[in-house]
Amino acid sequence: MTVQLAPLPSDRYDDWFATTRARLIALRHDSGSLVGEDADAAVDQFLGEMLAQGLETPTSVILTIDDDGRRLGTVWIAANNGILFLVDLAWAVAPDEGQRDGLLAALRSFAADHRVDRISIAVFSSDAEGQAFAAGRGFEVASIQMLLEPVPHRDAAPEVTVLPMTPERFTSFAAASEAAFADDLVASGRYSPEDAAVESHRQMVQELPDGIASAGQELFVAEVDGVEVGVLWLGMRTRGGRPHAFVLDIEVGAEHRRRGYGRAMMLAAEREAVCLGAESIGLHVFGFNAAAIRLYESLGYRRLEERFLLSI
Template identity: 65%
Template sequence: MPLDLTPLSADHFDDWLEATRARLVTLRQESGMFVGDDAVAHVDGILSELLPAGHETATSLILTIDDADTRVGTVWLAANNGVLFIVDLAFAIEPSRRQLDDLLDELRSLARRQQVGRLSVALHSSDTAGRAFVEGRGFEVASIQMLLEPLPSRAPRASGGLVVTPMTPERFTSFATASEAAFAEDLAASGRYSAEDAAIESHRQMLLELPDGVESEGQELFTAHVDDAEIGVLWIGVRRRGGRPHAFILDIEIASDQRRKGYGRDLLLAAEHEAARLGADSIGLHVFGFNTSAISLYESLGYRRVEERFLLSV
């Protein structure tokens, strides 16, 4: 018989919330995406944002998953922009393959009833149960958060001739326009946003990160040159991770006519060198799932996946 998905009752909400908070904190700490209290602060921020009215929050749906008299687990859902997001999927038992198949069927049916075209779930590297749910069921990797820690002491490759220098205010104007447009295209291509919503989101993030242009606090922007010719750009945001500086690559780009010459690897090594100069002992980045060549490059240099977002058309 099919699984039974039932809204969580109000009298069980507090227990669910306590268990979910602990689970989400642990997943972030075990994956390495967040350290110590950073994970606690991040999870508390998510819970406050997505559950402002607690159990009565209209934009969230928390369901129990039952198979006859057996409680399989719970699933927390939220819909936005034509996507049904699985915010959290927690199993009380190790589900069978049949139970996982039935769960996906139920979620697909729910998405169709809500006229939602895609399912999305973000999973940390330590979430083995969640990965068992997506594997072999048609989900595709939409985006990946990657981390390199500790920062290796490898120097930029001198033989490549690539040099990075601080970006000038004059160059920033054209960079900002191109970077915003390219990020919007990638957001749309990832399947998470429509073209219109991707443009809005890209513009929002650009204003958030670079309110004062090239002089924005905590932002380091560079142009990359070989033999005095510009061949790429690099943008590093300086964050805090476990109380220490953490570098995050917000944009790294090699000009289209300069690719497949090894400059991408050289620029990534230069980014690590700049991160060390800024006092960071770790570096992270985000990459879209369709960018397989970049993913291969990052993994060849030791970057590991700490979180992946999966999408499935329903």
């Protein structure tokens, strides 16, 4: 049994594109990652950016997966920053474990030929085949997108008080947040220190173009008995046309950790989200942060999408 990869014939591109578009939209709907027309719009924008020149787009390669002349499916890949990204993996037939192993071997060979040393795949919670491919083959969770919907009413009395961040506090917060996010990007294995610094700065400027006065951004300090114990940053979004809050940063001060403030601040984030009209709240967490993942899941957050990384 030998799994082989070959370029998608040009006369199959239109059919592949239509099928892939429908698949990507369905994965977002079925996982709950996006709802309604949001999924269609996001996928169309994604495809337009990633395949600006169709099959001739130099940054993307679409390959067929074959086993002894039998067509098993397709894989869409892109390479960047030393990582081979599996943008989409679509099986036309249900593969067995040998065929999954064969695909990984073929991808390893492709990666070696293109001088990349890691393979990455993002898998939605509704993508059983994607999960089966990543399971048991050395992939590690690099990051997770999570959602809590609806935001529950909890009876627990507030343990921390959150107050709007002042412009004076914002200056030090922004610098520390950008540096910490860059460090996390490096720790996740997806970026070099240099690229992480660039990406962290790009995202900070994108979210906070006008600093603390940026529209849709809510920044707080968390206090206990008048002493600051952490910071909280919520970005307001929409989800299916309804207000949605996203936790962009939450940090307990180093000297205040292991006292339950992380949980208390997440509950405060939920309360603030509701006050801002949000019916749902989402967040991103790096895979190495096991304690945070346990906390979020204990509060009812569910995994929408996981990005896996394999060092080869």
